[in-house]
Amino acid sequence: MVIKLENLTKIFQPGDAPAVDNLTLEVDEGDTCVLVGPSGCGKTTTMKMVNRLIEPTDGKIYVENEDVSKKNPIQLRLNIGYVIQEIGLFPHMSIAENIATVPRELRWPKQKIQERVDELLSMVGLDPELFRNRRPSDLSGGQRQRIGVARALSADPPLMLMDEPFGALDPITRSYLQNEFLRIQEKIKKTIIFVTHDIDEAIKMGTKIAIMREGKLVQYATPDELLSAPADEFVVNLIGGNYSIKRLHLIRVEEILKEPFTVSPEDSLDEAKEVMEKSQLELVLAVNGEKHLEGLVTPSSLRKEGERVGDVMDTPDLTVDSGATLNDALSVMLTNGEGYALVVGDENRLQGVVTLNAIMEALQDNEK
Amino acid sequence: MELLYSMGHYFMLAASSNPQEGEPWFFEPFFAYLVRRWDRILVMTLEHFELILVATAIAIAIGVTVGVIISYYEPIAYPVINVTQVLMTIPSIAMIAMLIPLFGIGFNNGVAALVLYMLLPLVRNTYTGIREIEPAVLESAKGMGMSELRVLTKIKLPLALPVIMAGIRVAVVLGVGIGAIAAYIGAGGLGSLIFNGIERVNYPMIWTGAIFISIIAIVLDLILGWGEKRLYRY
Known part of the structure; x- marks a missing residue:
């Protein structure tokens, strides 16, 4: 038309x-x-x-x-x-x-x-x-x-x-x-x-x-x-x-998404620690079989008492939807004083992680 | 004051015809009259309703149509409403007298007079009801492709309906009272009881007419008020 x-x-x-x-x-x-x-x-x-x-x-x-x-x-x-x-x-x-x-x-x-x-x-x-x-x-x-x-x-x-x-x-x-x-x-x-x-x-x-x-x-x-x-x-x-x-x-968050490091809530804390060492983010996300976001695992949650990831994980609150712009993601980060935001799609399905560094890189690329 | 006087007069009259002390003056003669003439009272009540119903139906048809028309032609809106307002200030007995050359005496004259009185609340409320609709509602209706006729029937009139209903309620209650006067030129109804009662100094008859007219007005007002509230669902 x-x-x-x-x-x-x-x-x-x-x-x-x-x-x-x-x-x-x-x-x-x-x-x-x-x-x-x-x-x-x-x-x-x-x-x-x-x-x-x-x-x-x-x-x-x-x-x-x-x-x-x-x-x-x-x-x-x-x-x-x-x-x-x-x-x-x-x-x-x-x-x-x-x-x-x-x-x-x-x-x-x-x-x-x-x-x-x-x-x-x-x-x-x-x-x-x-x-x-x-x-x-x-x-x-x-x-x-x-x-x-x-x-x-x-x-x-x-x-x-x-x-x-x-x-x-x-x-x-x-x-x-x-x-x-x-x-x-x-x-x-x-x-x-x-x-x-x-x-x-x-x-x-x-x-x-x-x-x-x-x-x-x-x-x-x-x-x-x-x-x-x-x-x-x-x-x-x-x-x-x-x-x-x-x-x-x-720029939309989808364009600069990073694949997240994930564990299942059923996994043991040792497994979670292993995954966390692999990620440079000190951040691991707990998802269930269908990639629904269940919780957030940080170094401090690993220090808590418990056997499984499900016992110690925190509620994920730093989320933006997949259509969000970098501005929305940055705003979530600034509000919470953290260097990352979680991107979720329909039905709370985890799609990836946006970090402050990724935003800065994207802006530099875009300027050129 | 007048009421006190007529009640006193009534008491004296009752006393003179029934010289015994402590004779009941209101309820018993009144109920005796109701029981004796219930058939006639029923007919007159029905006549009264007929007068109101016919006049209301015609007045709604004319009043709503005029209200809709003037909502489209803003410059004539207030002149038209003013004319209906002037009609309302004419004393009812004068209005009926003026209509005799056109409608003769009887039922038609009564209906015509009532219709003219009922126009103001109907025209004004229809006009106000339509004008008060949020402009955005009308703009979106038009912008989506509804024709003017569809906007009128599907949007404007339904949204103005509660306000129009309030106008109908005022018109009907007004009509019940003025309808009593129409009995003077033979339009029938409960007004006849009052006029005949005055002529014959028959107080139970006057009371019957007055009380029944009031009851009709109150009942119709309650029913229409209830209906009006039911319309305010949004």
């Missing part, structure tokens, strides 16, 4: 400065194009012209080479996922009914809608049995936003429009949902237009970033290009200092 904006202009009141000024932009299939800029720069207006919630004053928008102004706006919108910051769940409907909005408009058979709702609930990490029949008012902010994303994905639209979807959440939930969305996006590969005013979020979420100012496009580049070659003073100020720290948002 390729989207082309051609000389797009929007003037709300005749005589006013244009909200969007002669904007030309092309978004490739599978890209996440983040529109970023200070408030009033026209990013939301641009996004809303794609699904015709706002009609352009001038210029054209092509979705898959079709001029959207010639399409029926209802048909157009049914094929474009739409998520906004305030979510706008329907408070009088159950979660299942909310998610089923678009399939219902498309008159899918009941059975198919039900299956799709359950599939989506599982996809966004909510148990269908538990959440299907709840009302939006029963959910926390983070859960509501997941439903918002599930609802937008319900009819599997090739294109998604997302207007500050994680803007109203607390920083921890936000970063968690961002990671989760990145993981989902890796599987579903939608073309996404994503609006935010947060440059860190843009660097993290975008494969392409379009920086806007007063309705004009200032720079359109990949996050990497943006950090290494900002177009002008405005972009430099928007990114702010600390380029190396911003790069932490660009």
Whole structure:
């Protein structure tokens, strides 16, 4: 799904400065194009012209080479996922009914809608049995936003429009949902237009970033290009200092994972000691047969009384999920004063260890 | 004061027709009247309900429609609500008199007058109910591809329903009281008991009319209030 904006202009009141000024932009299939800029720069207006919630004053928008102004706006919108910051769940409907909005408009058979709702609930990490029949008012902010994303994905639209979807959440939930969305996006590969005013979020979420100012496009580049070659003073100020720290948002922990040294909780302490000597980390992880993370063995736990690893191991709390960025991992390390973080995937399955050294190496490679 | 006076008057009247000391003046004549004329009272109660039901049905149809229309045309919203507000300030007896050239006397006139009185709470509450919906809810509905008609029937009206129900409740209770006046031009109902009772200085008759009208108003208010609460599930 390729989207082309051609000389797009929007003037709300005749005589006013244009909200969007002669904007030309092309978004490739599978890209996440983040529109970023200070408030009033026209990013939301641009996004809303794609699904015709706002009609352009001038210029054209092509979705898959079709001029959207010639399409029926209802048909157009049914094929474009739409998520906004305030979510706008329907408070009088159950979660299942909310998610089923678009399939219902498309008159899918009941059975198919039900299956799709359950599939989506599982996809966004909510148990269908538990959440299907709840009302939006029963959910926390983070859960509501997941439903918002599930609802937008319900009819599997090739294109998604997302207007500050994680803007109203607390920083921890936000970063968690961002990671989760990145993981989902890796599987579903939608073309996404994503609006935010947060440059860190843009660097993290975008494969392409379009920086806007007063309705004009200032720079359109990949996050990497943006950090290494900002177009002008405005972009430099928007990114702010600390380029190396911003790069932490660009790299995922998966890319620098180290294979962990593991034992089973059933193993004896001597076996654990042996494994620990082999690792340079003074850190051994206890996992069960299916690689579910059970516990953490450090030199101090080996000094405890006990026969098996299971008796002495500590609870692992320094975990990040596999979609996390180096920034998330570093933040966990700093918070706990340790030089490592454990990476776990679905169902608490251990995937590896990230160390402070590995982060520093990755940054040095990336700078080159 | 007036009530005290009429009660005193009633007592005197009761005393003069029944000269014995300690003669009961309220309950016994009242219940005697209920027992004697229960068939007539029943018919009038049903007539009263009919008047209210027909008027409420018509008023909901008109009021909700007008409320929906003005929610789409913001500039005319307040002028329209003001007109319904002015209608409400017209004394009921004057309203009924003014409607005689259009509807003659009888049931239709009563219904027309009630409908005009009921419009304000219905129009205003429908309008407010729709306007108070969170803009994000409407934006997401539209953005996902619901047509305006679907947004109205699936989102706006269901979400405005509790507020509209509150309007219906006010309208119905208002109608029960004003419906009594409509008996003056022969619209029937319990008001007839009051008017006839005044003419004939028949106090049990007046009491019956007044008490039954109050009971209907209170019962309908309780039922609708219960229904309204059931709607606030979210």
